[in-house]
Amino acid sequence: MFRKIKEKQIVSAEFRYEAVIVVHKDLPVTNLDQLKGLKSCHTGINRNVGYKIPLTMLMKRSVFPAMTDRSISPKENELKALSTFFSKSCIVGQWSPDPKTNTFWKSQYSKLCAMCEDPAKCDYPDNYSGYEGALRCLAHNGGDVAFTKVIYVRKFFGLPVGTSPATPSSENPDNFAYLCADGSKVPIRGKACSWAARPWQGLLGHQDVLAKLSPLREKIKQLSRAGAESKPDWFTNVLGLSEKIHLVADNIPIRPVDYLQKANYTEVIERGHGPPEPVVRLVNHEEIENNIPN
Template sequence: MLMKRAVFPKMNDHSISPKENELKALSTFFTQSCIVGQWSPDPKTNSAWKSQYNQLCALCEHPEKCDYPDVYSGYTGALRCLAHHGGQVAFTKVIFVRKFFGLPVGTTPASESPENPDEFAYLCVDGSKVPIRGKPCTWAARPWQGLIGHQDVLAKLSPLREKIKQLADAGTSSKPDWFLNVLGLSEKIHHVADNIPIKPADYLKKANYTEVIERGHGPPEPVVRLCVTTYLALEKCRLMSVFAFSRDIRPKIDCVQEESEDACLKSVQDNGSDLAAVDDMRVASASKKYNLHPVFHEVYGAAKTPNYAVAVVRKDSSVNKIEDLRGKRSCHNSFGSFSGLAAPLFYLINKKLINSDQCVKNLGDFFSGGSCLPGVDKPENNPRGEDVSNMKKRCSGDGSALQCLQNNGDVAFVSSADLSKFDASQYELLCLNRESGGRDTFTNFATCNVAMAPSRTWLSAKDFLSDVSIAHAPLSLAELLDTRSDLFNIYGEFYKNNNVLFNNAAKGLVTTEKMDFEKFKSIHDVLNTCGVA
């Protein structure tokens, strides 16, 4: 509503993100405010914005924090700020106004209140004012939740409406699970009130709500373009875009399809799209080849950390440091995986325990007791024709590192994501990242490991200023859906397909500031000399 007025600052500065445009405009228009919360899902950006636009926190109880809880935030807090903390206008809801001033609400009678409603008024869109005790003027109304049906049910609408009413009346008293979980009803909203069916768009327009949802900042509207390689990913991306837009997430997400991962990376390089995803060690090679840099990546598990390459040993093992592994039987995740090959290989080369001339052969010679690295004997994985027989001696059954370890292996090089498959009462982690070595429990994989693994990562060609805008929409979407996968599950199975756009195992998205991508580049360069990168 403010944007429609000529007095409100324009928000079409495309050198900053849409969210920052809003913050900048509000801080220019209002001298002081209290707008608490996470302005950006990226902590660094959130802190920078709250420092730059600190007048938007000036009327808060804790301006330096500017976050929930705050006595002057929220629907009641805004009225408290207006009445007692120097505020001159409060944006809130009618029901909270009536409660604040002790006025009757629906069937609830008036109550005692120290606040005097005659000292305040509703500010109307046309600039007029109406008394608090009278009928309020509103800027917009949030529509009631409703049941939506296809056009072909219209002929059956009356009996359907009656059946829903009967169910709602029956459920109001006992409130069974189906009342909320199936019908989506409550004791406050128990049947459809309108006698004539109405289209969803028209229903939203009745309350000025379409305008609220679809508001833009003026052409050209900024978008963040995600590049994908399959039709399924394109479909998921488009659904995700519609959902994010309806939830006030800006800039709008757009979707571009290319035939391959490399074509997507080239598209980002050539400004045909803004973001493309790669897995594992491809982060380093893609960054180098296409002059891109990582923007955000997936995190996993309840602690929401990246994956780590870890070394697992039996609790009764005598192994405590890397030198103790010489001549032992090693078990690995498959050839080409970071945890199974790249991390232990780089570690041994970096420690000068093996040479980089014949990497895989030398790996097998170090673990001379016979090992299992699934896929090592495939011709495409051994173009130099190295003798890799030592790395196949322990492979049997399903070829997994767990089975190899159970069949008298001494150490298993796996991902921290695999640890749930191991019995924590029988196995421990070997802390190769610690100078002193030692062992630790599975829960401490973030501090006891071989190396941090690169997660599925989204790369961009833009500089950091644009990264704030590019990352804002996907990160905000992930933050919103963190506890509401019922609204849209961005990580789950999609049309019975796994790992579409994001890995099923992912639990969130975070900016890549804490990821040591230079380390990954070093690993890639070393493995490239081995011919296995």
């Protein structure tokens, strides 16, 4: 059983957010292989819509470099592949928790910082990072392709978002388009074509005791209504609800695996780089001594 917890502003949306590619409408691309050599704008390192999802999808393309070099770490494999595939990019953030490694990688793969507001820093805050920053990078800093999510595309171009009305914007949505997985383009004013979607949070229960869980589901509904006004600690800490997040009662429970597959999100979670990495075995001092020949 799966029961969704949603943001009130976009309660009608099937998923929490959708990952999209935005391009200039006249960009001569009819196949995703043609993304190779373009200038890309990302939200930031390790972020879902701007890094993990596009990396997962691009790995399927034969033109994308293999990430199986065992002489370097998996993370450096990713950076090396992205630096080889795109001509320039903006991927800000801490690429490694180790300052020396972080500095070395940003020097080694400097093309991944070249589209940023401050390429030497390549870190937050940066005017060309984040959901809207990636779009600014596309619209005003020479980017060819931006990886972001639908709700911020609509905000950037002043279009309605869920229950929120349109807002004034100096950006013209008619100059841009969504790039779909099949290489086609969709107008920004229309329904977006998503590469993958982030599922809503949810409450889980065993399928074989679904009937017994009905009273519990009703109790959770009652609790969510009771706590909506005063917002006691348990409202957030136990139910995970807030001013923006509330419970949605699904008439037909959804299996988590079906929901993830529908969102095309399973591959993002399970993403690997290729052949299994060498196994590391942890042993104690006695085991080492016992296996040393006399």
